[in-house]
Amino acid sequence: MLFVIIFVFAVFPALISWADYLKKVPAYQFVVDGEVWFTIADQAALEKVLTDYQQQYLEKVDPDAQVKKISFAQDVQLIPVEVRKDQIDPFPQAIEKIYAVENEAVEIIIKKGDNFWNLAKTYNMTVADLEILNPDVDPHRIYPGDKLVVSPFNPVLDVIIELENTVVEAIPFAVQYQKNNNMFTHEKSIVREGVEGEKEVVYHITLRNGYQETLKVIQETTLKEPTNAVVRVGTRTTVYRGGRVNYGVVQGKRISSTYGWRIHPITGQRRFHEGLDIAANHGNPVYAYTDGRVVEAGWNGGYGNCILIDHGNGLKTRYAHLSRINVKVGQKVKTGQRIGAVGSTGNSTGPHLHFEVIKNGKTQNPLNYL
Ligand SMILES: [Zn+2]
Structure with a gap:
């Protein structure tokens, strides 16, 4: 009798806890590219962690952009399983694995x-x-x-975000020249100021861990046509010009960036471009816009090798990213005089002339002056 009592009170609880130990509970395995990373019980809590993890890469994205899809670069699966309680991993350990870093910036x-x-x-x-x-x-x-x-x-876990963003961008205007034989070659007058047009551009962008991976224009709609500038230029030559007709400050290939506001398609940040970028061959001569006096000639931060000419009447012109400077501060220059050469010094993405027109301390659209 005593033996039976001892059996009931000593062995039976042990049997219960043993059964409890073997008992399986529902859980979820987090599987990345076929490899089990961890097992957790709380699905909702894990999904919240994953969403927060992905959302951190949206922080610097333009709030007006449309998020089309957020996913992982890896094949990530959450698989329902039945496991013993001791096979469930502590939650902080799961968070640590999700936020693991392969390389710091x-x-x-x-x-x-x-x-x-x-x-x-x-x-x-x-x-x-x-x-x-x-x-x-x-x-x-x-x-x-x-x-x-x-x-x-x-x-370790890469986040891929697909976005669409619509931004309004400028359409540059062209300059039409009217030749006039009553004016000298170094004279020009603006008959009509050019006005930039406007277009709506839809970008499709993919980001990998917040950084641009692809950027495509998927639609472009003209909102406003540009109005071309009309400039009258003289064709009468003078002796010192040697008969050479040169309308511009450089012989370029194309305008690579216009004057005015630019909107970054990902961050939505606005930036003002104070000049006109004219893509040109490295070493092409750069000419003075019109008569004046050199007030700056040398290195100027992001402008690289840079020349600033004061033409009087509140008008100044700047020539940036030069590979060579042929003038000195204080020197007088004539219209069309060679002052330097095209380069890519300072913050430049390739050989081009950054040309600025400053009237009474404020930059102007150079297309109206060329
Ligand atoms: Zn520029």
Whole structure:
């Protein structure tokens, strides 16, 4: 009798806890590319962690952009399973695995003389890559002490975000010339000012861990046609000009960037481009816009090798990213005089002339002056 009592009170509870131990409970396995990362019980809590993890990469995205899809680059599955309680992993351990990092971002500090062109070369990447890694940085305005990312933050679990963003962009106007034999070749007058047009551009963008992976224009709609500028130019030549007719400040290939506001299609940030970029061959001569006196000639931060000419009457012109400067501060220059050569110094993505027109301290659309 005593033995039976001992059996009931001593062995039976042990049997209950043994059965309890073997008992299986519903749980979820987090499987990445076929490999089980962890097992958790609370599905809703895990989904919240995953959503937060993905959402962090939307922080710098234009709030007006439309998010089309958020996913992982890896094949991620949440599989319902039945496991023993001791096979469930502690939740903090699961969070740690999700947020694991393969490579931290590498940042450098800008030194005097650095520019996107040289830095890209040093870090064995393209200028476009460098711009993608630093969407907040205006390549025309980097200064010593500024930081630049040269290698992206790379987590173990990669987040892919698909966006669509609609931005309004400028349509540059063309300049029509009217030849006039009563005016000298160095004379010109604006008959009609040009007005930029407007277009609505829809971009389709994919981001990998917040950085642009692809960017495509999927639709373009003209909202307003540009009005071409009409400029009267003289054809009468003078002796010192030697009969050469030259209307512009450089012989270029095309206008690579116009004057005015630019909207970054990913961040939605607005930036003002103070000049006109004319893509041209490296070494092409750069000519003075009109008669004047050189007030700056030398290195000027993001402008690289740069010349500023004062033409009097509140008019100044700037020539940036030059490979060579042929004039000195204080020197008088004549219309069409060779003052330097096209280059890619300062923050430049390739050989071009950045030409600025400043009237009474304010920049103007140079297309109205060329
Ligand atoms: Zn420019």
